[in-house]
Amino acid sequence: METRRQFLRKAGAAAAGMGLMLEWASAVPARDQLGDLLPQRQLTRNGEKVTAFCLGGYHLGLAEHPGDAERMIERSMALGVRFFDNARRYNGGRSEEYMGRFLTPKYRDQVFLMTKAPAKTGEGVRQQLEESLKALNTDYLDLWQIHAVGTPEDVENRINAGVLDVFLEAKEKKLTRYIGFTGHVNPATHLWFLEFLEKRGLELDTCQMPLNVCDPSYESFEKHVLPVLLKREYGVIAMKTMAGGSMMGGRIDTTPADIATKDIPDVVGMSDLTLANLHQYVYSLPVSSLCSGCRFTYELDENVAVLSQLKHLSEQDMNRLIELAKPYAGGIVENYKRVLT
Numbered sequence: 086m087e088t089r090r091q092f093l094r095k096a097g098a099a100a101a102g103m104g105l106m107l108e109w110a111s112a113v114p115a116r117d118q119l120g121d122l123l124p125q126r127q128l129t130r131n132g133e134k135v136t137a138f139c140l141g142g143y144h145l146g147l148a149e150h151p152g153d154a155e156r157m158i159e160r161s162m163a164l165g166v167r168f169f170d171n172a173r174r175y176n177g178g179r180s181e182e183y184m185g186r187f188l189t190p191k192y193r194d195q196v197f198l199m200t201k202a203p204a205k206t207g208e209g210v211r212q213q214l215e216e217s218l219k220a221l222n223t224d225y226l227d228l229w230q231i232h233a234v235g236t237p238e239d240v241e242n243r244i245n246a247g248v249l250d251v252f253l254e255a256k257e258k259k260l261t262r263y264i265g266f267t268g269h270v271n272p273a274t275h276l277w278f279l280e281f282l283e284k285r286g287l288e289l290d291t292c293q294m295p296l297n298v299c300d301p302s303y304e305s306f307e308k309h310v311l312p313v314l315l316k317r318e319y320g321v322i323a324m325k326t327m328a329g330g331s332m333m334g335g336r337i338d339t340t341p342a343d344i345a346t347k348d349i350p351d352v353v354g355m356s357d358l359t360l361a362n363l364h365q366y367v368y369s370l371p372v373s374s375l376c377s378g379c380r381f382t383y384e385l386d387e388n389v390a391v392l393s394q395l396k397h398l399s400e401q402d403m404n405r406l407i408e409l410a411k412p413y414a415g416g417i418v419e420n421y422k423r424v425l426t
Contacts, residue, residue: 123137136374140379154186166385209248229265234266237274266289266293268294296370297367321373324376
C-alpha cells in the first residue's frame with residue numbers, strides 16, 4: 086500500500102512537473118485596481134490564477150435580507166477575494182440573483198465567476214445556463230460545472246442525455262471560458278468519468294470535490310482522485326473542508342433524517358482540531374482553491390485570516406491531524422459520502 090510520504094511526493098511532483106500549480110504551498114500574492122488580493126494559485130492549464138479562497142454561493146443565498154448578502158460580497162471584495170462560487174437553484178435561485186444584483190454590476194471584470202448546473206439532460210442544462218446568465222447578470226461565465234455527479238450510472242446517463250455535449254458547446258461558443266464537474270458521493274464516480282473522458286480524447290478544466298482531514302480515512306478523494314487530476318492537469322477546487330459544517334456538530338443538507346442532531350459529534354470541540362488547522366491541512370494539498378460558504382462576515386474574516394498565516398504543513402503535521410479526525414471519518418460526519426454497490 087502506498088504510504089502518505091509516497092503520495093505527497095507523487096502529488097507534489099505531478100503539480101510541479103506539469104506547471105499547473107507552481108508554488109501551491111505558498112501561493113502568489115497580487116493586487117488589482119481595487120487593492121491587495123488574497124494569495125493566488127493556478128487553476129487552469131493555460132495559467133489562469135484564482136484566489137486561494139473562493140466564497141461559496143449556497144450560504145450567500147441563505148441571507149433573508151438583500152442587505153446582508155450585499156455586505157458579504159462587499160466584505161469579500163475588501164478582503165481580496167476574487168473567486169465566487171454558485172449553482173443554479175441554490176436557494177431557489179436566490180444565490181445567483183444576489184450575485185447578479187450586488188457582485189457583477191460593480192465587479193464583473195475583477196472577479197472569476199463560477200456556477201454549476203445540476204440538470205440531468207442536455208435540454209435541462211442548456212436552460213439552466215440561460216437562467217444562470219440572466220440571474221448573474223452577465224453574458225459569460227468564467228467556469229461552468231456539471232454539478233453533483235452521484236454514481237457512474239448517473240454520469241453515463243447524463244452523457245447519454247446530452248449534458249456533456251452542451252457543456253462542450255457552451256465553451257466553444259464562449260458562453261463559458263472553462264468547464265468542469267463536481268461531486269461528493271464516492272471517488273469511484275470521479276475516476277469513472279475521468280477514464281471516460283480520457284478514452285475519448287476529451288478533457289475538462291476543473292474538478293470540485295471534498296477534501297478535509299477526515300477524507301483520507303474513508304472513501305478518500307485525496308488518495309484516489311487527486312493524483313489522477315494532477316496528472317491530467319485539472320484545477321482542483323476543494324469543498325466540504327469542514328464536512329459542510331458537520332464537523333462542528335451541525336446538521337447539513339445531506340444528513341439523513343434518522344440521525345438525531347445530538348448524535349452528530351462536534352469534532353472540533355472534542356479534539357485539538359481548529360478552523361485554522363482544518364484549512365491549513367487543505368491548503369497544504371496541491372489544490373487551486375478552497376471553496377467555503379459563510380453565513381456571517383465574521384466567519385468570512387476567520388476563513389481569510391488562515392491565508393494571512395499560511396504555512397505548508399509537514400507530513401508529520403498532516404498525519405497528526407488525520408489521526409485526530411480518524412475516529413469521526415465516514416458515517417455521520419461525512420454523511421454526503423455513500424458506498425457504491
